[in-house]
Amino acid sequence: xxxxxxxxxxxxxxxxxxxDFAEFEDTLxxxxxxxxxxxKPLSKTAGGCLRxxxxxxxxxxxxxxxxxGDQKVFFNLWEEHIPSSIRDxxxxxxxxxxxxxxxxxxxxxxxxIGRPDKEDLExxxxxxxxxxxxxxxxxxxTTEFLPFYALPFVPNPMVHPSFKELFQDSWTPELKLKLExxxxxxxxxxxxxxxLTLYKENGQSHKEMSQQLHQQLVEAERRSVTYLKRYxxxxxxxxxxxxxxxELVDSLEATVSGKMITPxxxxxxxxxxxxxxxxxxxxxxxxFTRPGTASTMLRASxxxxxxxxxxxxxxxxxxxxxxxxxxxxDRLKAFLLQALRWRLTTSLPGEQRxxxxxxxxxxxxxxxxxxxxxxxxxLLHSRSEVVRQYMARLVNAFASLAEGRLYLAQSTKxxxxxxxxxxEEDEDIVTRENVLGALQxxxxxxxLQTAMIRDGLIFWLIDILKDPDCLSDxxxxxxxxxxxxxxxxxxxxxxxxxVAGLVLKVLSDLLGHENHEIQPYVxxxxxxxxxxxxxxxxxxxxxxxxxxxxxxxEGNAEMVRQIxxxxxxxxxxxxxxxxxxxxxxxxxxxxxMTNTGKARRKGLASVQQxxxxxxxxxxxxxxxxxxxxx
Numbered sequence: 001x002x003x004x005x006x007x008x009x010x011x012x013x014x015x016x017x018x019x020d021f022a023e024f025e026d027t028l029x030x031x032x033x034x035x036x037x038x039x040k041p042l043s044k045t046a047g048g049c050l051r052x053x054x055x056x057x058x059x060x061x062x063x064x065x066x067x068x069g070d071q072k073v074f075f076n077l078w079e080e081h082i083p084s085s086i087r088d089x090x091x092x093x094x095x096x097x098x099x100x101x102x103x104x105x106x107x108x109x110x111x112x113i114g115r116p117d118k119e120d121l122e123x124x125x126x127x128x129x130x131x132x133x134x135x136x137x138x139x140x141x142t143t144e145f146l147p148f149y150a151l152p153f154v155p156n157p158m159v160h161p162s163f164k165e166l167f168q169d170s171w172t173p174e175l176k177l178k179l180e181x182x183x184x185x186x187x188x189x190x191x192x193x194x195x196l197t198l199y200k201e202n203g204q205s206h207k208e209m210s211q212q213l214h215q216q217l218v219e220a221e222r223r224s225v226t227y228l229k230r231y232x233x234x235x236x237x238x239x240x241x242x243x244x245x246x247e248l249v250d251s252l253e254a255t256v257s258g259k260m261i262t263p264x265x266x267x268x269x270x271x272x273x274x275x276x277x278x279x280x281x282x283x284x285x286x287x288f289t290r291p292g293t294a295s296t297m298l299r300a301s302x303x304x305x306x307x308x309x310x311x312x313x314x315x316x317x318x319x320x321x322x323x324x325x326x327x328x329x330d331r332l333k334a335f336l337l338q339a340l341r342w343r344l345t346t347s348l349p350g351e352q353r354x355x356x357x358x359x360x361x362x363x364x365x366x367x368x369x370x371x372x373x374x375x376x377x378x379l380l381h382s383r384s385e386v387v388r389q390y391m392a393r394l395v396n397a398f399a400s401l402a403e404g405r406l407y408l409a410q411s412t413k414x415x416x417x418x419x420x421x422x423x424e425e426d427e428d429i430v431t432r433e434n435v436l437g438a439l440q441x442x443x444x445x446x447x448l449q450t451a452m453i454r455d456g457l458i459f460w461l462i463d464i465l466k467d468p469d470c471l472s473d474x475x476x477x478x479x480x481x482x483x484x485x486x487x488x489x490x491x492x493x494x495x496x497x498x499v500a501g502l503v504l505k506v507l508s509d510l511l512g513h514e515n516h517e518i519q520p521y522v523x524x525x526x527x528x529x530x531x532x533x534x535x536x537x538x539x540x541x542x543x544x545x546x547x548x549x550x551x552x553x554e555g556n557a558e559m560v561r562q563i564x565x566x567x568x569x570x571x572x573x574x575x576x577x578x579x580x581x582x583x584x585x586x587x588x589x590x591x592x593m594t595n596t597g598k599a600r601r602k603g604l605a606s607v608q609q610x611x612x613x614x615x616x617x618x619x620x621x622x623x624x625x626x627x628x629x630x
Contacts, residue, residue: 009040016028016042017194017195018196019031020193058077061073061077063180065077066176069107069108069111071104074100074104078100082186086186092182094138094139095144096179098136098148099178100179101127101136102151102166103172103175105128106163106167109167126152128152240272247269311352313352318359321336321340322367324336326375326378330382330387333382337387340360343356344357344394366408366414377411377414377417379391380435381417381421385431388421389430392431392434395408395435395438396435396437396441398438399437399442405441405442406445408438409442409448415448419452422439432475436478436482437478439452439482440479443482449488450489452486458483458486458492459495462499462502464479465479465480468509468510468515476515476518477515477517481518481521483521483525484521484524487524487528493535496532500529500538500539501542504535504539504542507525508547512551527565530569530572536569540570544570545570548567549563549567551563
């Protein structure tokens with residue numbers, strides 16, 4: 001009730017305005033009389049009256065500023081109350097504004113008694129000149145206004161023949177009349193009462209919202225029905241499985257007491273476990289008395305069905321794509337880079353993905369083979385952080401595939417630009433993560449390993465790994481994996497030997513890090529660099545064996561065995577670990593460890609000489625699903 005009383009006067013005014021608009025004269029008289037009897041005040045400022053009075057005040061202020069030559073007040077009111085959509089797009093408004101600027105620029109020349117104030121005049125001319133160079137530049141190609149662009153540079157416009165018209169007595173009154181007509185048109189009060197306006201606006205808004213909510217409700221109900229069916233199916237399968245399990249337990253207990261299980265009983269149990277489509281045929285066509293038949297058929301029933309033919313994606317206009325990526329706006333570039341990445345990463349593995357990648361490479365999407373100054377790859381150095389990020393994501397997606405790495409490796413500029421981008425990104429943001437991910441995958445190729453080692457990337461990695469708690473899990477894992485890959489090369493080990501104490505301290509600290517995913521890579525890096533005698537001496541001097549034995553006490557069996565290999569390497573007196581010297585091998589691109597699980601299976605088994613020896617070949621961290629950037 002309090003809210004009603006607070007706004008009662010305005011609400012009654014809205015009702016009165018509408019009754020007057022709809023010509024309910026008798027009703028209006030009765031309404032006004034009853035309000036007076038009950039002591040209900042009627043708002044006199046409600047509805048269009050308030051709008052009309054406010055508009056009139058603004059118009060008077062603008063005209064007064066025009067007459068007095070007050071340039072600042074006029075254009076402040078002009079920009080505040082004339083909608084920008086009209087000022088920027090309406091040709092009549094643009095022309096009027098141009099002449100208004102001329103009016104204020106020459107106002108002192110026309111209205112001053114004697115010589116005008118020089119400082120004030122220069123300020124007005126300067127203001128007009130700024131307008132011509134900014135907003136007024138849009139009319140510079142119009143013949144009508146072209147002569148006036150010279151006005152700020154003419155010493156005495158009053159005697160110049162081109163500006164003779166401006167100084168005639170009739171020019172200012174005519175401009176004022178145009179201004180008044182324009183303002184009357186803009187501020188013309190609407191006859192529509194406020195009550196009706198509120199009803200229309202809210203009614204339309206409510207209608208749209210109602211339609212949207214109805215659509216969401218229909219979609220939610222559809223999903224609910226689908227999920228309910230799935231739930232009922234899972235629940236039925238669960239109950240069936242519990243029942244079969246109970247019967248099998250009873251049967252196992254019966255066999256202990258010597259009671260045999262009949263083939264018919266085994267057949268009935270297996271049929272209950274098969275899918276509905278297979279039950280009829282299997283019940284009569286399969287001989288369950290043969291050993292292994294039941295389990296084989298049961299596993300077969302759970303095997304995925306035959307893959308359907310995958311449609312190929314529609315082709316793209318790559319010339320236009322590359323042109324837009326180079327010349328388009330930052331917003332357009334970001335959207336295109338995102339769409340191109342999604343086209344690759346969301347394509348189905350196999351023929352569809354191969355076709356997408358072949359099309360990208362065949363059309364040289366990233367301009368790896370181009371010698372032009374403006375290339376798509378230059379987007380890695382874009383001023384826009386979003387464009388740099390999306391470009392890094394796309395390069396990382398390319399690097400996740402062997403053919404993509406081969407394509408990128410053909411240009412030495414790619415590696416150079418990625419290294420520059422990596423070192424220029426100060427914070428651990430998505431751009432740096434994706435650049436780092438791409439470089440780590442590049443390290444699966446031997447020539448790129450050599451280039452990264454030569455460029456001193458090992459020193460950069462050691463520097464950021466000094467404070468691992470400030471890094472994201474992605475950055476930490478890929479940094480350590482990249483360091484290990486580079487340390488597998490003799491050139492990389494020799495680089496580490498230059499800062500042996502720092503490298504050993506960083507790696508020993510990482511052994512105890514809470515992120516256990518990095519442990520195989522830390523172990524691999526340690527094992528590799530300890531083949532260098534000078535590094536072994538430094539490690540012994542800092543008590544590395546004692547540090548390693550601390551981790552043996554609290555590590556798992558796999559970790560313990562790997563550390564034992566590292567200790568063995570530490571205590572070795574060999575001058576060179578010949579087994580690890582593989583710099584002269586042919587170039588290879590290891591397709592291992594790009595998927596979840598492969599890192600653990602292949603990383604600690606098939607790529608090692610001994611089952612639990614630390615990693616000896618280049619790897620890519622697992623645990624990131626397909627290895628694609630997020």
